[in-house]
Amino acid sequence: MEKKLLLSFPPEATFQSFAYELVKDYDLRINILKAEIEIGKGGKLLMAIEAPEENIERGIEYMKSHGIQVSSLANKVFYDNSRCVNCGSCASSCPSGALSITAPDWKLKFDAEKCIVCKLCLKSCPMKLFSIEFTE
Ligand code: SF4
Ligand code: SF4
Known part of the structure; x- marks a missing residue:
């Protein structure tokens, strides 16, 4: 399945490479659609993820455990x-x-x-x- 996620990073979460962890440890295919993040200040990132639902859910839990707020986005035409x-x-x-x-x-x-x-x-x-x- 594919999901679009809007991630909100608190300042302390901007020092780590979450994209790398998501690919390596959770086997997610990710595509960063938009990113407005400043190291040490925080920001937002729009990401498309493709993977089995279970992997996506585990990846989301991983991000939340680091203080990142995760919202699912729906596509509309x-x-x-x-x-x-x-x-x-x-x-x-x-x-x-x-x-x-x-x-x-x-x-x-x-x-x-x-x-x-x-x-x-x-x-x-x-x-x-x-x-x-x-x-x-
Ligand atoms: S309007 Fe029809 S063609 Fe366009 S995205 Fe929706 S289902 Fe597909
Ligand atoms: S111009 Fe033609 S293809 Fe485009 S939205 Fe109108 S009917 Fe559909």
Whole structure:
């Protein structure tokens, strides 16, 4: 499974290389998406982790035991409907039916509840109107 985590580091936790420990001791594949940390001052780090759920949970416990606050983030898909030309390309690539174009108006409709965040619409829209945002 993949999880996105927002980590908040207290000053004392900034001196240690947690990423190295997570990879070596917990067998996690990590991708640091954004980091704003100052050594000795603290900060935040946005990280994507890929591993079996059990390993991720153990890694999270490890970070918490060092005073790091860990929040899970959910992905959400957004699109800029003000620029949509209703070409239908995204709807035809959407596997869950979250995007659809139907009669009588033939305008794109987005049902966020059905979205499984497969990200196929990000590639299929010629106008590049889709983006992923992270929410706690
Ligand atoms: S991310 Fe996937 S499921 Fe969600 S709207 Fe885009 S294509 Fe459809
Ligand atoms: S592919 Fe882009 S422009 Fe075409 S209908 Fe979907 S959001 Fe609109």
